[in-house]
Amino acid sequence: MIATRESYGKVLAELGKKHKNIVVLDADLSEATKTSEFKRAFPKRFFDIGISEQDMIGTAAGLALEGKIPFASTFAIFAAGRAYEQIRNTVAYSRLNVKIAATHAGLTVGEDGASHQAIEDLALMRVIPGMTIFSPCDGAETRWAIEESLKIEGPVYIRLTRPKVIDVYDNKTKFEFGKAITHGEGKDATVIATGLMVQEALKAKELLEKENINIRVIDIHTIKPIDKEAILTAAKETNRIITIEDHSVIGGLGSAVCEVLAEEYPAKVERMGVNDEFGQSGKWNEVLEYYGLTCKEIVSKIKNK
């Protein structure tokens, strides 16, 4: 069990050895985002910009203009929120090779509460032209996402979270850019999930199997560009589409799925997520339970048509 942000920290420090062009920036959150590992390994290539997220993104852009590959980290709400326009106008508009590894996304920030719980970062990043978005669910998928982001010439947003999560994959798993991973072939329903909701969906799948209800779970690790085929196939082959994300139901994974289906294969989509409200303080698993983002809720939703 490892948090996706921890996996990021490890992988980044490893990659720093091989790729001399990688530089890392942080905004006084290095111990939390885990860029501290890279900092310890390569202090001359690490730049703390202090509590100035907009400046951090702009500085990363300048480094990219000089041929470096900057990874810039802070909490998701500050990356996508505070520095939104800098990402949009300075990084994305010039197609700069800046990788924004935003940690502590979603309600699972926990105790810090609403001001820190980013429930809109996917929505904000999705609408930026040319932005690639990864939302890995575990350590292995995170490793792949970071390595993959190096292969992409252009801006990338990687959504990482705070708590330790169950491993779904391992280092032998073959991930493919833009290709969702479908677990199972059940026809009763499809649960399309991202991030640590994938684990919840897989738990729900197991529980439902015991009652002879067979669902399939689709892990969307690449939010943009999204795997349209996997979504359409699920709509054609199963009776219900449910999406779940630790994010607002507006603008994130659920909306993305609706966009695909509405255009090509209209189907009812039931969106689970944060229902247009702010989060609050609490232990992260208790907060998820309060907002109905658990395997229990998924099971209940599927059973009670």
Add this chain to the structure above:
Amino acid sequence: MDGDFLSSNEIANLEKIAKEIRKNILLQVYSAGSGHPGGALSCTDILTTIYFKMINDGDKVVLSKGHASAALYGTLAEKGLIEKEELKTFRQLGSRLQGHPSTRKLDLVDSSSGSLGQGLSIANGIALGFKLDKKKNNVYVILGDGEIQEGQIWEAAMTASHYKLNNVIAFLDYNKLQIDGANDDVMTVKPIDKKFKAFGWNVQEIDGHNFEEIMSAIGKAKKSRKPNIIIANTKKGKGISFMEDKCEWHGKAPNKEEYEMGVAELQ
């Protein structure tokens, strides 16, 4: 070129080039029926000096006050990198000469800009890159006086000082006017010199239309151990008598009569 002496021939030459750039600015804005002549004319002499006297191979220029794009394109045209004919496409559909500089459309510019307040951060990043690669290059940044109302400028000022980015040479195009009025009427930015000094910068103040002063300031900046700001006292609309010192020419295009009058003044 680090010397701080200009012969009268060299000055005359720079004046000639600056005149041509000013003509180019008028041509672009008139052709488009849109643009920002005031702020482009005020930083023309600075851009002339940088591009024709001071810039070294590998140096970069960030026009943080991106709305002065016509001045940048006009300068690149005088360097023979953009055809005069193409200047007429400024701001029009399909043009490489976007309203605000875009590396997406024009690879001759070192950075995109347009949204004020971001260019100093970008320059810092470039400067850090130079230092990581042990390059002796400089990055020039042109800032607007209204632009320093943006908080990000001061974040970047902190960064430059903290990381000892003495290879940053910033110019403040201090024409004292913005859109809604004079800086002092909208949102006071004074005292600019004291602010930058307090942030740990090397501060110089010059006449932004005097080539020798511009060149000398750059020469001093290159020897500094701190990041550099050269507060250049300028006139918005400089070079065109009826545009000088007027807020209204911030974002207005001359009509045919005004265009012809302007060009005539530049002969």
